[in-house]
Structures are given as structure tokens and as C-alpha cells.
Amino acid sequence: MxxxxxxxxxxxxxxxxxxxxxxxxxxxxxxxxxxxxxxxxxxxxxxxxxxxxxxxxxxxxxxxxxxxxxxxxxxxxxxxxxxxxxxxxxxxxxxxxxxxxxxxxxxxxxxxxxxxxxxxxxxxxxxxxxxxxxxxxxxxxxxxxxxxxxxxxxxxxxxxxxxxxxxxxxxxxxxxxxxxxxxxxxxxxxxxxxxxxxxxxxxxxxxxxxxxxxxxxxxxxxxxxxxxxxxxAEFIGETNMLECGVKGIDGKQVVLDWFGTELRGDCRKGSPTPGQKVGAVIRPENITCYSNKPESSLAFELNIDQRIFKGSSTTFEARSSKGQSLTITLDSIRADEIGTEKMWVVLKPEYLSILLN
Amino acid sequence: MTRHTRLIMQMVYWAFVLYLFIPLSLMVLMGFKDSKFIGFPIKSLTLHWYKVVIQDLELMSVFAYSFTIAISSTVLAIIIGTWAAMLLSQAKFKGKIIVFALITLPAVLPGIISAIALRIYSQTLGIEPGMTAVILGHTVHNVPFVTLVGMARLNSQPMSHVEAAQDLGADNVISFFRITLPYLTPALVGAGIFCMLTSFDDFVRSFFLGGYEPTLPVYIFSQLRTGMSPEINAISSVVLVITAVMGLAAERLMRRK
Incomplete structure (x- = not known):
């Protein structure tokens, strides 16, 4: 048939x-x-x-x-x-x-x-x-x-x-x-x-x-x-859900305020307005990590709470200076370059999805 | 449980077993006695009474008569009972609980009440006392049993079996005969054996609804009135063995998942 x-x-x-x-x-x-x-x-x-x-x-x-x-x-x-x-x-x-x-x-x-x-x-x-x-x-x-x-x-x-x-x-x-x-x-x-x-x-x-x-x-x-x-976002895979406020629109990017840290991301569905409360989503493996401060206006520092070795990958539970937690996954080889107490991260705009609902 | 209470429990159990089996053993034993009178002392044993039973043509025809009634009423009860079980466990309709109550009622009615009721009713219908009346009487008594066993079995059948059959192109009739009926079979065979035994053993209904030809229990009863002889014990022993085997088989079949 x-x-x-x-x-x-x-x-x-x-x-x-x-x-x-x-x-x-x-x-x-x-x-x-x-x-x-x-x-x-x-x-x-x-x-x-x-x-x-x-x-x-x-x-x-x-x-x-x-x-x-x-x-x-x-x-x-x-x-x-x-x-x-x-x-x-x-x-x-x-x-x-x-x-x-x-x-x-x-x-x-x-x-x-x-x-x-x-x-x-x-x-x-x-x-x-x-x-x-x-x-x-x-x-x-x-x-x-x-x-x-x-x-x-x-x-x-x-x-x-x-x-x-x-x-x-x-x-x-x-x-x-x-x-x-x-x-x-x-x-x-x-x-x-x-x-x-x-x-x-x-x-x-x-x-x-x-x-x-x-x-x-x-x-x-x-x-x-x-x-x-x-x-x-929460049903499929592991995710970081960041509660943000909209600061403004810069071209195609939306500028966000996450407890004092500036983030930028794409909004594929709907149009956010300044002052609106939105969710920003980023997968743990899409967060870029550095051992020292990188050349980026979007970089910020995290304190490492836990480091969990999972074989091929290593997961970090980390916390921003304002106490907001993030989960980060790295290849175990890359994870060796990261110190034990602090790390620098960049949330690249192309990996950050903004959700209005 | 302490050792003491366990000992008492065991004694109670064995006392009960003795209470159950001594009369049966005595009955079987007397069937082998080489004398016309039932009772002790037993001087010697013989198979004489079993020969008498086998050669007794009247007794053989009574056996056959009882057997025919048992088979016929069982077949009828299985057909009606299965139909009722399907209806009650699947269809949704008003007054279902009333239908269920009416179908199961004969199982709890005292035998003598339903026997008298059936006797009066069959005469109004113009059915003379005799084989047909007895068969119908036994059927009414057996339907609730088949219905209950059938419903229990149907409840354990996964809904998906019937759905899968429909999905593959079966209509209701085909899915009943090819999927549901085979699933019901062990339970129905068990229920059927039980129905046959009940019918074979029934006295009250057979007595009230029967004509001149007696069923086996009625025949034994009439023999008792003219005096006991070990022939009765021999007949009873044969019936005991047959029914025990069938009863155990039925119990096993109904418990099988």
C-alpha cells in the first residue's frame, strides 16, 4: 500500500x-x-x-x-x-x-x-x-x-x-x-x-x-x-533557565538584565518590549568557559560550587556573584584547564533563546 | 506463633481431616463387604457388589439419564452464561445492576424454593415433569456460576487484545470467536465441569421437576427406602471417584492464569 x-x-x-x-x-x-x-x-x-x-x-x-x-x-x-x-x-x-x-x-x-x-x-x-x-x-x-x-x-x-x-x-x-x-x-x-x-x-x-x-x-x-x-525548553534535555528583564532592543538582538549582568540573545518568537520579564534559555554545553578574563563585554565571573566528573564530560555547578546558579558541561579535556574555585564564562547570543511564555 | 499454639492448630486440623474422611472411608469399605448387611464386623472382602452394579441394567440407564441431563444443562448454561458475562462486562446500559442481580439470584436461592417455583412455572408453560424440565431447572441454577467465572476471566483480559484484533481487521464476531473465546476457554471448561457435577449431584430440583424416570440421586434415595445393601456403597464409591477427579480438574483449570 x-x-x-x-x-x-x-x-x-x-x-x-x-x-x-x-x-x-x-x-x-x-x-x-x-x-x-x-x-x-x-x-x-x-x-x-x-x-x-x-x-x-x-x-x-x-x-x-x-x-x-x-x-x-x-x-x-x-x-x-x-x-x-x-x-x-x-x-x-x-x-x-x-x-x-x-x-x-x-x-x-x-x-x-x-x-x-x-x-x-x-x-x-x-x-x-x-x-x-x-x-x-x-x-x-x-x-x-x-x-x-x-x-x-x-x-x-x-x-x-x-x-x-x-x-x-x-x-x-x-x-x-x-x-x-x-x-x-x-x-x-x-x-x-x-x-x-x-x-x-x-x-x-x-x-x-x-x-x-x-x-x-x-x-x-x-x-x-x-x-x-x-x-x-525544560522538557527536552538539560537546560539553564535564567529569569531576566528586557533592557532594550539592539538590532536583531535583545539586551537583557540578569540580576545586574548584561546578556544578549535572539528572540525567535514574539517581540519583547523593554521592562518585560522573560526567560532566557541556554544549554549547559553551550556556555563558553575561560580560566582567565576573556576579551568580551559579555564575560562574567562564576564561583564553582561543585565539579562532577562524568567520564567524557565534566559538569560544573557554579554561582554568580549575585548567587544565581548555572549548570555548565565541558569536555573533560577542556575542564582540566579550569581552576578549582573560579571561572569566567560568556553566554554567546546565538545560543541564548529568549522565551516570552 | 509459639510451639504450643502450633501444636493445637495441627491437632485441630487433623481432627477435621478425620471427621471429613472417616465417613467416606467407611462408605467405600462397606462396598467391599462380603455380606448383605452394612456394618461391622467385616468377615471377608469381595468385588461382588461392583459386579452387581455393572450388570444392573436399570442402574446403567439411570446413570446415562443423569449424564445426559448434566451434559445438556451444562452446554445451555455455558452458552447463556458466556453471553451474559460478555454483556455485563462490556456493554453499557441502564439497569445493568438489575440484570446482574437477576442472573446471579438463582445461585443464592434455597434449592427447595426455586424447585417449587420452577415446578409451578413449568406446568403453566405446559412443560410436563421430565427430562426437559429437569434440564431447564439445572440450567437456571448453573447460569450464575458460568456468568461469574466468565466475568472474572474477562476482567483479566487486556483491553488491547480485542483492540489489536479490530486493528488487524476483525469485526466483533470474529474477535469474539478468535480472540476472546480462546481466552475464556480454561475458565469455561472449569465452570462446565463444576456445572456438570452440580447437576449430577442435584436432588431437590430433579425430584420436583422429574417425571417417572429418576436421576441417580433420586434413584439412590428410592433404593434406600426399600433397604440398604452394599450395592449402594459400590455405586456411591464409583460416583465419589468420578466426581473427585472432575472436581479437582475443574479447580485447577479455573485457577490457571
Whole structure:
């Protein structure tokens, strides 16, 4: 089946007075690996279940290609889902599980068998065909669930936190595997997770959700480097959130006052006005450090509270003269050049994002 | 727990076991007695009474009759009970609690009350006392059991199993027969064995609803009135062994996850 563009138009879902999903508009290009990322209760699973047909939206429409599928039940929608608990049928062997969707599509016995064998080989599960799900490891079960969902050749594959049940080490391995399976099949994958690292590792595009809305959409790099709201900045990766006042505008740069220290940064969304309280965000690894005072008007001095060696990197917990704390990460080789008590830092404007909300 | 209390607990336990098993052992033992009269002293042992039982054609036909009733009422109870369990655990409708109460009520009604009620009702319906009436009576009594066991099992079935089936193209009928029913099977087999035993063992309903042909308990009862002989003990021992094996099997199946 050819991949189709998936669109959600003005989708809302209410349960009584509780709004699970509010006015979501979304277009997903064919062949993309898209992740819905957010804390529990943010509406990401509800959105996925609306795509799968398990929930009917209160308002809005779902399109698969040009077809409005809003009221089409899951069994007649050309979309398949990998469930959080895999939902493998316990009384059937792996082979029968994978064949289930094919049989219901009316494929002949020979076609079904051929496709099952092909998928078992593709997932490196050859030899497990006649085993029951309970005889498999977590990672193997996950692959059977994936094979079963891919078997009927859906135009979109939905994945509802399928890595949640795996241990940390296996999870990393499966993330890479999943990404490569997506590339090799060329299918559109829509993935739901609350794990930001998972989202960044696998996705072409990440949609960060909060309280039923999409906070920000973009490539993993975009979201990490240029968060547009405090929620996104704090949800993805480690960050320094500096509470500042706006001093003025200097060309494209915004001049900020951070407890007496002058900072400069870019504001990509909205236009700050002088006197406004804003948040300035900078990643720990984007802070430039010096052992002695550098030639820069933006340099200021920090007292080092703690130095935490983490192998390839070293993290400093440091404090400004006004008592404001900053977290700084350096390559361990660079960290050796820094003294034990004090350091100088520059917050380069290109790394400092200014957030109005 | 001190040693003292543990000792007392153990004694109480063994006293209870003896209380339970002495009558049963005596009954089995008397079935092997080489004499027409039940009681001590026992001079010698024999298999004579078991031969009598096997050669007793009337008794064999009573066995078959009881067995037919047990099978039929069990099959009916499983069909109705499973349907009720599906309805009660999945559908949402007004008055669900009332339906639940009505379905489970026969399990707690005293046997004699429901037997009399069923007798009167079946006659108004024009069903003569006999096999059909007994089967229907036993079915009514067994449905609550199947429903409760079925509901318990359905509650433990992950919602995602049915959703996955639908996702792969199954409608409600296919997902019931291919996913939910196999999941229910161990519980239903267990409940079925239990229903068969209850039906096989039932006296009150069979007595009130039965016609001229007696079920096994009714037959044994009528034999007792004309005088005890070790043949009764032999029949009872056979029934004891069969029901014990089936009961244990049912218990195991229902506990299996």
C-alpha cells in the first residue's frame, strides 16, 4: 500500500468536562518518522488512538490521503498499531499472530505463509514461527508485534510507547533497530513516547504536546537548540533557565538584565518590549568557559560550587556573584584547564533563546 | 506463633481431616463387604457388589439419564452464561445492576424454593415433569456460576487484545470467536465441569421437576427406602471417584492464569 499523507484538522476530544485534546491541526508527510512527545496526560495517546480509530474525536476530521476516515472503525482503516503491552494473542504462535491480519484481508494461504516468512526473516525471527509469545524475550515479542502490524501493509504505522516495557540497555538497541526498520520499509511511523531521549534519537520530526495542545513541532535539533516555550525548553534535555528583564532592543538582538549582568540573545518568537520579564534559555554545553578574563563585554565571573566528573564530560555547578546558579558541561579535556574555585564564562547570543511564555 | 499454639492448630486440623474422611472411608469399605448387611464386623472382602452394579441394567440407564441431563444443562448454561458475562462486562446500559442481580439470584436461592417455583412455572408453560424440565431447572441454577467465572476471566483480559484484533481487521464476531473465546476457554471448561457435577449431584430440583424416570440421586434415595445393601456403597464409591477427579480438574483449570 502506498504511503498517504495523514492530516488532523481541528481535532478535539472531550471526556465530559475534561479536555484531552484541544484543536490539533497536523499534517504528516509520507515516509516520516514522527514522534508525539509529552508528559503523561498530555493527550498524545488520545491523539494516536484517534488516528487508529479507537476514539472518535468530539470535533474535527481525520484524513488519510484524500479520504475522510473520521468515522471509519479500526477494522476498516488502513492503519495498524503496535500496542504498549504488544497485545500478542497468547493462544497463537508467533506465525499465527503475524498471519492474523493477512487472513482477515482475505489473502490466500500461500500468500499469507510467504508474507509471514518474509517478515520473520526481516525481523530476524526465523525459527520462532511456532513458538508461543510467552516463550519469547521482551525484545523478541516487540519485534513480533511490529511484524504483525506491518504484515497487512498499512499506509501508516502507529506505535504507542512500545519500548516502555524493555530494560534500559535493550531499549537503546531497539531504538536504533526501529529507526532502521522504518528506513528500510519506508513506512510512515507515528510514535508516542514520554521519553525525550527516545524522541530525539529516532524521529525526523517531533511534536511536543502539553495539556492537549501541540507546544512546538520541529526537527529534534530545532527543538533542542531553539525551544519556543519554557515547557519545551525544560522538557527536552538539560537546560539553564535564567529569569531576566528586557533592557532594550539592539538590532536583531535583545539586551537583557540578569540580576545586574548584561546578556544578549535572539528572540525567535514574539517581540519583547523593554521592562518585560522573560526567560532566557541556554544549554549547559553551550556556555563558553575561560580560566582567565576573556576579551568580551559579555564575560562574567562564576564561583564553582561543585565539579562532577562524568567520564567524557565534566559538569560544573557554579554561582554568580549575585548567587544565581548555572549548570555548565565541558569536555573533560577542556575542564582540566579550569581552576578549582573560579571561572569566567560568556553566554554567546546565538545560543541564548529568549522565551516570552 | 509459639510451639504450643502450633501444636493445637495441627491437632485441630487433623481432627477435621478425620471427621471429613472417616465417613467416606467407611462408605467405600462397606462396598467391599462380603455380606448383605452394612456394618461391622467385616468377615471377608469381595468385588461382588461392583459386579452387581455393572450388570444392573436399570442402574446403567439411570446413570446415562443423569449424564445426559448434566451434559445438556451444562452446554445451555455455558452458552447463556458466556453471553451474559460478555454483556455485563462490556456493554453499557441502564439497569445493568438489575440484570446482574437477576442472573446471579438463582445461585443464592434455597434449592427447595426455586424447585417449587420452577415446578409451578413449568406446568403453566405446559412443560410436563421430565427430562426437559429437569434440564431447564439445572440450567437456571448453573447460569450464575458460568456468568461469574466468565466475568472474572474477562476482567483479566487486556483491553488491547480485542483492540489489536479490530486493528488487524476483525469485526466483533470474529474477535469474539478468535480472540476472546480462546481466552475464556480454561475458565469455561472449569465452570462446565463444576456445572456438570452440580447437576449430577442435584436432588431437590430433579425430584420436583422429574417425571417417572429418576436421576441417580433420586434413584439412590428410592433404593434406600426399600433397604440398604452394599450395592449402594459400590455405586456411591464409583460416583465419589468420578466426581473427585472432575472436581479437582475443574479447580485447577479455573485457577490457571
Amino acid at each position: 502506498k504511503n498517504a499523507t495523514v492530516s488532523l484538522v481541528d481535532i478535539s476530544k472531550k471526556y465530559g468536562s475534561f479536555v484531552a485534546v484541544e484543536k490539533i491541526n497536523l499534517t504528516i508527510q509520507p515516509g516520516d518518522f514522527v514522534t508525539l512527545l509529552g508528559p503523561s496526560g498530555c493527550g498524545k495517546s488520545t491523539t494516536l488512538r484517534i488516528l487508529g480509530g479507537f476514539e472518535t474525536p468530539t470535533t474535527g476530521q481525520v484524513f488519510l490521503g484524500d479520504d475522510d476516515v473520521t468515522n471509519i472503525p479500526p477494522n476498516r482503516r488502513n492503519v495498524n498499531m503496535v500496542f504498549q503491552d504488544y497485545a500478542l494473542f497468547p493462544h497463537m504462535t508467533c506465525g499465527r499472530n503475524i498471519a492474523f491480519g493477512l487472513e482477515l484481508k482475505g489473502k490466500t494461504k500461500a500468500e499469507t505463509e510467504a508474507r509471514v516468512d518474509e517478515l520473520l526473516e526481516f525481523m530476524q525471527l526465523t525459527g520462532f514461527k511456532d513458538r508461543k509469545p510467552e516463550e519469547l524475550s521482551g525484545g523478541q515479542r516487540q519485534r513480533v508485534a511490529l511484524a504483525r502490524a506491518l504484515a497487512p501493509d498499512p499506509s501508516v504505522l502507529l506505535l504507542d510507547e512500545p519500548l516502555g516495557a524493555l530494560d534500559a540497555k535493550l531499549r537503546k538497541q531497539v531504538q536504533i533497530e526501529l529507526k532502521s526498520i522504518q528506513k528500510r520499509t519506508g513506512k510512515t511511523f507515528i510514535f508516542v513516547t514520554h521519553d525525550q531521549e527516545e524522541a530525539l534519537t529516532m524521529s525526523d520530526r517531533v511534536l511536543v504536546m502539553n495539556k492537549g495542545r501541540i507546544e512546538q513541532a520541529g526537527s529534534p535539533k530545532d527543538l533542542y537548540s531553539h525551544p519556543e516555550s519554557r515547557f519545551v
